[in-house]
Amino acid sequence: MRFHATTISRVSQLKNRAPVLFQSSQLRSNHQKRCNFGIAFDIDGVILRGRVPTGGSPQALRRLYGDSGELKVPYLFLTNGGGVPETKRAKELSELLGVNILPSQVVQGHSPFRNLLKKFENELIIATGKGNPALVMSEYGFKKVLSLEEYASYFESIDPVSQYKRWTTAPVSDRKTPAVPRYDVFSERIKAAFVVSDPVDWGRDIQVLCDILRSGGLPGDANRNQPPLYFAADDLEYQAAFPSERLGLGAFRIALESIFNIINPKGLEYVSYGKPNPFVFKNAEAILSQLQSSSCIDHSENNGVSGSHPFETLYMIGDNPSVDVKGARQVFSEEKIIMQNFQQTWLLTLLRRQ
Incomplete structure (x- = not known):
């Protein structure tokens, strides 16, 4: 099946652009299973504005964790920003967003x-x-x-x-x-x-x-x-x-x-380097697979044995089509692009669709 790019709104003309969601394959009905999709978040303009969390992003990110703090959905931050080691950036993000973020979940431009x-x-x-x-x-x-x-x-x-x-x-x-x-x-x-x-x-x-x-x-x-x-x-x-x-x-x-x-x-x-370099997105997929294997356990497959299995969907959520979407398009041959105004509950809306 061939997928296509769909533009719902002309993001380039918006003063405050809505996040852009890139998915590498079509949504499927069995997304209730754990770990069959991964998410890469841009930071500036999506998760944070400066050092202030946007909308309900802290609450939304908490939905990616279980009641005991275990990671239910493999995700990482994919940003062109930087200037500090990934260890320090992970600590800063953890404090600002109220969740435990590992250095391996932070992929910066450098x-x-x-x-x-x-x-x-x-x-x-x-x-x-x-x-x-x-x-x-x-x-x-x-x-x-x-x-x-x-x-x-x-x-x-x-x-x-x-x-x-x-x-x-x-x-x-x-x-x-x-x-x-x-x-x-x-x-x-x-x-x-x-x-x-x-x-x-x-x-x-x-x-x-x-x-x-x-x-x-x-x-x-x-x-x-x-x-x-x-x-x-x-x-x-x-x-x-x-x-x-x-x-x-x-x-x-x-x-x-x-x-x-x-x-x-x-x-x-x-x-x-940095987005939209295709290498960055291939690297992000590899890291998400590692997070899936080490942090997410899906007892519905592999006979109850933890381990990674191919993602059905990979999401790139960003606010810049020429950077966040362009690079993903160059990597994945089958894609569908959805631009929606999730506003303050964009991630909550996304997760309820699974």
Whole structure:
């Protein structure tokens, strides 16, 4: 049977967009059985607005657990956001939403960077973005990682307008003198640059990244081959606490690429992860299967023996068709897209349909 995409409402014209539900196959009458479907939730604009839960999302999520706190339905959070380790994000979400969320249930834009550990584990790399990007990479196992902020602090005048930035205009007596570099940054080349989350200081980061990428990993050196550059996501805008959408990591990538391509003979080379990259959705399906096997027990099949079995339906619930739906479409050959205004009870409505 062939399934098709159905648009019930023109989401792109809505100021406050309703969540988008992606399902990989048609609903079936036997969904009363436990663990035959899994759910991937976007966070910003769906579960949270800033740090405030949307509508009845905490109550809705509790319906995914049994009376004793066991997980009845395998689900995870699939977000392009990040900047903190998955362990910390899981703890924050647990506190905000009132349910026990495991680190394995949090898949952030930079989570796929783990797969690059074998290549760069012992190489000098830099990481930039809000939060604590260097800590994120260190927890993934990278041995020699510096934040771009720390790295730039060792090069005098690399950011020519730093003295005019309010957060750096403290009295000279109060300014911190850069510590002795942990690595030989003046002779050892940066082997890769990672944009882990939305950068805070675009001007400095674009300048320093251009220096690193044009020089082959050593600012001030002659033009050389560009080191690898990785972005955790590439979404142009996202929904945060402000009423209208905010510029995302994709906007920073466009700014960097536009400038780099003007000042450098060869165009910028990079790899972007995050939704809608098909890899992200395939990875999410694999993680949901692991959660199904380890946390959900279906005594109606497998002769009462716990274990995973193929999902009949996978749901991607998000608020951005060009990110949340586009990637799922590229992965699953049979799909049906439903856009409905669940408002504050969107998940409760979804669960009652099973």
